[in-house]
Amino acid sequence: MQPSEASPARTPRSPHVVIVGAGFGGLEVAKRLGKAGIAVTVVDRHNHHLFQPLLYQVATAALSAPDIAEPIRRILRRQESVEVVFGEVVGIDAAAKTVRLSDGQTIGYDHLVLAAGARSSYFGHDDWPPHAPGLKTIEDARRIRSQLLLAFERAEHETDPVEQRRLMTIAVIGGGPTGVELAGSIAELSRYTLARDFRHIHPADTRIILVEAGPRVLPTFAPELSAYAQRRLDALGVVTETGRRVDHLGNGELGIGGDHIPVGFVIWAAGVAASRLAAELGAPLDAGGRIVVSRTLEVPGFPDVYALGDIAACPDEEGRPLPGLAQVAKQQGIHLGRGLAALIGTGRPLEPFRYRSRGNTAIIGRHAAIFENGRLKIRGWFAWVAWAIIHVYLLVGFEHRLLVSIQWLWRYLTYENGARVIAAETTDQRRP
Amino acid sequence: MQPSEASPARTPRSPHVVIVGAGFGGLEVAKRLGKAGIAVTVVDRHNHHLFQPLLYQVATAALSAPDIAEPIRRILRRQESVEVVFGEVVGIDAAAKTVRLSDGQTIGYDHLVLAAGARSSYFGHDDWPPHAPGLKTIEDARRIRSQLLLAFERAEHETDPVEQRRLMTIAVIGGGPTGVELAGSIAELSRYTLARDFRHIHPADTRIILVEAGPRVLPTFAPELSAYAQRRLDALGVVTETGRRVDHLGNGELGIGGDHIPVGFVIWAAGVAASRLAAELGAPLDAGGRIVVSRTLEVPGFPDVYALGDIAACPDEEGRPLPGLAQVAKQQGIHLGRGLAALIGTGRPLEPFRYRSRGNTAIIGRHAAIFENGRLKIRGWFAWVAWAIIHVYLLVGFEHRLLVSIQWLWRYLTYENGARVIAAETTDQRRP
Numbered sequence: 086m087q088p089s090e091a092s093p094a095r096t097p098r099s100p101h102v103v104i105v106g107a108g109f110g111g112l113e114v115a116k117r118l119g120k121a122g123i124a125v126t127v128v129d130r131h132n133h134h135l136f137q138p139l140l141y142q143v144a145t146a147a148l149s150a151p152d153i154a155e156p157i158r159r160i161l162r163r164q165e166s167v168e169v170v171f172g173e174v175v176g177i178d179a180a181a182k183t184v185r186l187s188d189g190q191t192i193g194y195d196h197l198v199l200a201a202g203a204r205s206s207y208f209g210h211d212d213w214p215p216h217a218p219g220l221k222t223i224e225d226a227r228r229i230r231s232q233l234l235l236a237f238e239r240a241e242h243e244t245d246p247v248e249q250r251r252l253m254t255i256a257v258i259g260g261g262p263t264g265v266e267l268a269g270s271i272a273e274l275s276r277y278t279l280a281r282d283f284r285h286i287h288p289a290d291t292r293i294i295l296v297e298a299g300p301r302v303l304p305t306f307a308p309e310l311s312a313y314a315q316r317r318l319d320a321l322g323v324v325t326e327t328g329r330r331v332d333h334l335g336n337g338e339l340g341i342g343g344d345h346i347p348v349g350f351v352i353w354a355a356g357v358a359a360s361r362l363a364a365e366l367g368a369p370l371d372a373g374g375r376i377v378v379s380r381t382l383e384v385p386g387f388p389d390v391y392a393l394g395d396i397a398a399c400p401d402e403e404g405r406p407l408p409g410l411a412q413v414a415k416q417q418g419i420h421l422g423r424g425l426a427a428l429i430g431t432g433r434p435l436e437p438f439r440y441r442s443r444g445n446t447a448i449i450g451r452h453a454a455i456f457e458n459g460r461l462k463i464r465g466w467f468a469w470v471a472w473a474i475i476h477v478y479l480l481v482g483f484e485h486r487l488l489v490s491i492q493w494l495w496r497y498l499t500y501e502n503g504a505r506v507i508a509a510e511t512t513d514q515r516r517p
Numbered sequence: 518m519q520p521s522e523a524s525p526a527r528t529p530r531s532p533h534v535v536i537v538g539a540g541f542g543g544l545e546v547a548k549r550l551g552k553a554g555i556a557v558t559v560v561d562r563h564n565h566h567l568f569q570p571l572l573y574q575v576a577t578a579a580l581s582a583p584d585i586a587e588p589i590r591r592i593l594r595r596q597e598s599v600e601v602v603f604g605e606v607v608g609i610d611a612a613a614k615t616v617r618l619s620d621g622q623t624i625g626y627d628h629l630v631l632a633a634g635a636r637s638s639y640f641g642h643d644d645w646p647p648h649a650p651g652l653k654t655i656e657d658a659r660r661i662r663s664q665l666l667l668a669f670e671r672a673e674h675e676t677d678p679v680e681q682r683r684l685m686t687i688a689v690i691g692g693g694p695t696g697v698e699l700a701g702s703i704a705e706l707s708r709y710t711l712a713r714d715f716r717h718i719h720p721a722d723t724r725i726i727l728v729e730a731g732p733r734v735l736p737t738f739a740p741e742l743s744a745y746a747q748r749r750l751d752a753l754g755v756v757t758e759t760g761r762r763v764d765h766l767g768n769g770e771l772g773i774g775g776d777h778i779p780v781g782f783v784i785w786a787a788g789v790a791a792s793r794l795a796a797e798l799g800a801p802l803d804a805g806g807r808i809v810v811s812r813t814l815e816v817p818g819f820p821d822v823y824a825l826g827d828i829a830a831c832p833d834e835e836g837r838p839l840p841g842l843a844q845v846a847k848q849q850g851i852h853l854g855r856g857l858a859a860l861i862g863t864g865r866p867l868e869p870f871r872y873r874s875r876g877n878t879a880i881i882g883r884h885a886a887i888f889e890n891g892r893l894k895i896r897g898w899f900a901w902v903a904w905a906i907i908h909v910y911l912l913v914g915f916e917h918r919l920l921v922s923i924q925w926l927w928r929y930l931t932y933e934n935g936a937r938v939i940a941a942e943t944t945d946q947r948r949p
Contacts, residue, residue: 095676095717131939132666132670132937132938132939133937133938133939149581149582149583149584149936150581150938151581151935151936151937151938152581154938156714156937158714158715159714159933159937162713162714165716168716170674171670171673171674171939172674223938223940224940227940234564238564238603241603242602242603242604244527279590281594282588282590282591282594283590284600285527484924484927484931484933484935485935487923487927488920488923488924488935491919491920491923492916492920495916495919499916501591501916503583503916503917503920504581504583505564505565505583505588505591506564506565506582506583506586506655507563507564507565507603508655508656508659
């Protein structure tokens with residue numbers, strides 16, 4: 086029996102808050118409202134909350150996918166007024182105050198929080214995604230891991246040296262934190278973990294190309310930290326192509342600035358755009374497809390609708406949009422959760438959000454990371470240890486912290502990456 | 518450049534042994550021959566050796582897939598005369614002494630060891646596999662895990678109580694060790710792990726049906742151990758249907774002995790048959806499709822061809838076929854590896870294989886396992902601890918032992934199953 090489109094399946098008590106997306110922002114809103122006993126429905130198209138900052142380690146076989154994924158139901162288990170729906174919101178009717186799921190069901194809301202995050206963006210090149218997968222979901226990470234390991238398998242099997250060379254050329258597009266982390270990890274995977282595993286190729290000879298359109302890698306960090314990261318990448322043998330744009334992708338070839346480089350595998354870490362859901366609301370969007378919100382996270386012209394995290398363009402005190410960071414989304418979630426609880430409980434109006442940066446960090450490889458907070462700039466071994474501690478601390482759940490710590494320690498001591506599984510789904514695609 | 522079918526890509530030095538399959542048997546042969554410096558090529562369609570005895574724990578969200586999978590290359594890294602080919606053998610030309618891979622390439626051999634294992638068998642019902650997945654590979658386990666968790670998600674979402682009841686009915690076909698382990702694990706998952714996660718269903722009410730065609734569960738164990746297992750299954754609330762055969766599967770319905778039971782999800786653990794590769798050789802097969810070998814593991818009429826493990830029907834001292842167990846395959850691998858090394862090195866003929874049972878064990882749930890070795894019969898808490906120690910000990914690699922131990926300890930203390938990830942590939946199939 087499928088419920089009809091017009092009538093919601095169940096009528097929760099009023100006021101009812103619907104939160105779309107259980108990322109860093111959405112989860113915090115749900116927790117705060119749950120603690121206040123307010124009826125909440127969290128809708129997510131995955132059953133798990135994903136710790137995206139470590140996704141690149143799943144893609145490079147250092148961690149298993151479940152290590153960084155926690156069931157949303159488990160996180161919100163104790164908030165009895167919170168319900169979790171595993172489904173995809175595909176439409177919003179702001180006049181009727183309902184959202185529509187992909188299975189046709191509708192859910193009514195009194196307040197709607199849009200926190201559906203971002204997706205990989207290919208700057209309008211709709212033919213590129215199959216040739217250069219992005220890294221946003223567990224499935225993306227597993228696919229990249231399989232294709233990466235497969236490139237070495239195919240090179241080992243290949244007898245033509247030119248083709249072998251092509252297969253062992255791996256490109257990462259985008260010199261932000263994810264691109265640098267991927268390039269560094271792939272370099273260490275090929276230099277150390279796989280070094281002695283093959284008979285006909287030397288994985289250490291793998292050519293890793295990092296392409297960045299801007300003049301330097303990690304452009305959001307201070308120039309001296311970028312320069313340090315660049316030196317570390319050079320030491321790992323990563324070929325960095327800054328100031329160059331991708332103009333062609335496909336058929337085992339990467340085109341940058343007129344050059345055509347034969348490549349075995351390309352990973353896309355160059356750009357993100359807001360979730361497609363942003364466009365369903367009908368509110369003004371910025372160039373990245375993000376919903377323009379006020380400093381109270383309200384969507385102007387859409388009463389009782391809020392947006393936060395990567396799906397929203399929220400101005401800071403000087404009117405500049407806040408960056409798309411996990412800590413921004415998390416702080417916004419805490420702020421809006423508290424604010425909405427007060428609004429619903431006592432009618433107190435929402436207050437403007439103020440972002441307090443806890444500092445930014447990126448990792449290049451073993452003993453090599455950078456950390457920056459205002460004037461404080463740290464690099465090298467100490468930043469690397471700080472990076473690890475921060476990331477373990479931020480993981481949800483003691484079990485994940487323990488398992489990730491042990492695997493990192495193991496990997497540190499042995500140079501072994503444990504999660505080297507090639508999934509069968511990808512092995513039919515032997516040619517890129 | 519694709520090598521032509523006629524010429525092998527590379528000519529290894531002679532004598533050259535090709536081993537098809539890197540399971541418990543094939544790996545042991547490779548290790549022994551590698552230690553003797555003999556040229557070996559191991560071909561497997563997966564890049565990893567899989568510890569199948571714990572696969573049911575991946576299927577029931579207790580472990581991550583990489584926890585029980587080890588890259589074949591890593592295991593054989595130090596055996597410098599051993600080469601690993603990631604590919605599928607689809608044909609054998611015993612006259613030309615070559616095997617053919619799915620990509621058309623051929624590999625020549627002087628000695629051929631067939632160790633490709635078994636697959637799920639549906640007793641000729643070719644339409645059943647989509648309705649009741651079997652459990653042989655990492656992909657099978659991930660698919661079962663997703664569909665199992667999805668059944669609860671769909672039940673939570675459903676408003677019709679009849680349909681909800683159907684979705685929360687899970688059947689396991691086959692009362693051998695795998696079937697009992699699956700039924701017990703699913704019972705504990707629904708009774709404990711998921712108990713408080715939903716708002717509209719009580720996972721503890723899940724109806725779990727275990728169907729066994731024979732008169733008792735775990736028929737290869739002593740009757741008193743079967744009876745103990747049956748009592749433990751009863752205590753977990755598993756409905757056991759012994760002496761009944763499946764006669765219909767599909768459209769959310771399970772037919773057993775004329776009854777039609779609405780079911781949400783069915784798992785197949787009822788039968789295995791030898792890998793399809795067995796039939797490619799042209800040698801006589803037994804009823805299970807296994808290659809009939811002599812006690813020396815040679816295939817009569819096919820010089821220099823050997824078969825072992827689940828792909829082979831090997832007689833014991835009294836002429837009865839040996840059971841399809843990991844320890845049989847492993848002991849056969851050690852025996853044949855040593856024997857072939859001696860045959861190639863000094864011309865000493867192969868000796869008959871003698872199986873020495875180290876005992877059989879099966880687990881029903883927390884504090885409940887059975888162990889049998891000849892007259893020694895153990896059940897309950899002590900057998901359960903022994904089961905855990907044996908399985909951790911048999912895992913390949915210290916890291917896996919450590920990670921699995923920690924996760925079991927965690928699960929024991931908290932009743933939490935950590936790997937509850939629903940993969941996106943399966944979520945489009947919302948109807949069974």
